[in-house]
Amino acid sequence: MTTLRHGDRSQAVRELQRLLNANGAKLDADGAFGDATEAAVRAYQGKVGLVSDGKAGPKTMASLQGLDIRKLLKHSDLLQASARLGVPVAAVYALNEVESMGRGFLDNGKPVILFERHVMYKRLQLAGSQGDDQEQLLHRADQLAKQAPNLVNPKAGGYIGGSAEHQRLAQARQLDEVAALESASWGGFQVMGYHWQRLGYSSVHDFVDAMMRSEADHLEAFVRYIEADANLLKALKAQKWATVAKLYNGPDYQRNLYDVKLERAFERYQDRALVAA
Structure with missing residues (x-):
């Protein structure tokens, strides 16, 4: 579903205005997403507790259509993250806009994931106990790379996207349960499974269980990731x-203008009254 935002003109905007009016707004359903429509969207988001960004994406539309939104990220979740990290609410809103995928769950209810075959190749080579032989581990990883190059590979790639990534993960779990779960990025903020211990989870399964629960749990993992990196938090x-983008997105952050996007989003949200809802 396309996200509707300020400046859009379409039949979809007219339907949005109709739904907003059914929930107490008093808009002229003209199909033009102007200041009044943006204000009505933000007001509705505030009323139901959703992230109040003034844009009508899949989450806002789902709520307007009466669907279950209990798993979705709330404004209150971002407020709590702001207090915990000791940063302005606008900063957390900016991070959520730029660094998250916009949604943490697929339409089938499963968390968004991306299975990384090159990470699987590396994880298979890590010794699980003192008795593991490094040469044997490398040999096994190389053999699996020949047998299933879409699941184990020294090179990144093989992505299918969407729910098909869960199929790839299920196949990889048959090769090695723990390594597979550690080799996927999970949820709205795409936190890699292998970070589970560093982020304070009792096991990779504990981490995955959290990723299955809610977008609030996805944000929790992201907050823990920031807390675990003193330079990133500073x-x-x-x-x-620019430093935030480099530390979180890697040295190629400028290619996607992550630093510029973060700064602009922060300034935009700072101009708003982001208070407790």
């Missing part, structure tokens, strides 16, 4: 967006 508090 840069975020100082609003040094």
Whole structure:
């Protein structure tokens, strides 16, 4: 579903306005997404507790259509993250807009994942106990790479996307349960499974269970990730967006303008009254 935002003109905007009016707004259903429609969207989001960004994406539309939104990220979740990290609410809103995928769950209710075959190749080579032989581990990884190159491979790739990524994960779990779960990125913020211990989860299964529960749990993992990196947290508090982007997105962050996007989103949200809802 396309996200509707300020400046859009379409039949879809007219339907949005109709749904907003059915929920107490008093808009002229003209199909033009102007200031009044944006304000009505934000007001509705605030009323039901959703992230109040003034854009009508799949989550807002689902709520307007009466669907279950209990798994979705709430404004209150971002407020709590702001207090915990000691940064402005606008900073957390900016991170959510730029660094999240916009949604943490697929239409079938499963969390968004991306299975990384090159990570699987590396995880298979890690010794699980003192008795493991490094040469044997490497040999097994190489053999599996020949047998199932879409699941185990020194090179990244093989992505299918959507629910098909869960099929790839299920196949990889048959090769090695733990390595497979650690080799996927999970949820709205795409936190890699192998970070589970560093982020304070008791096991990779504990981490995955959390990713199955809600987008609030996805945000929790993201907050733990920031807390675990003193330099990242320091840069975020100082609003040094280039450093934040470099530490979170890697050295190629400028290619996707992550720093510029973060700064612009922060300034935009800072201009709003983001208070407790």
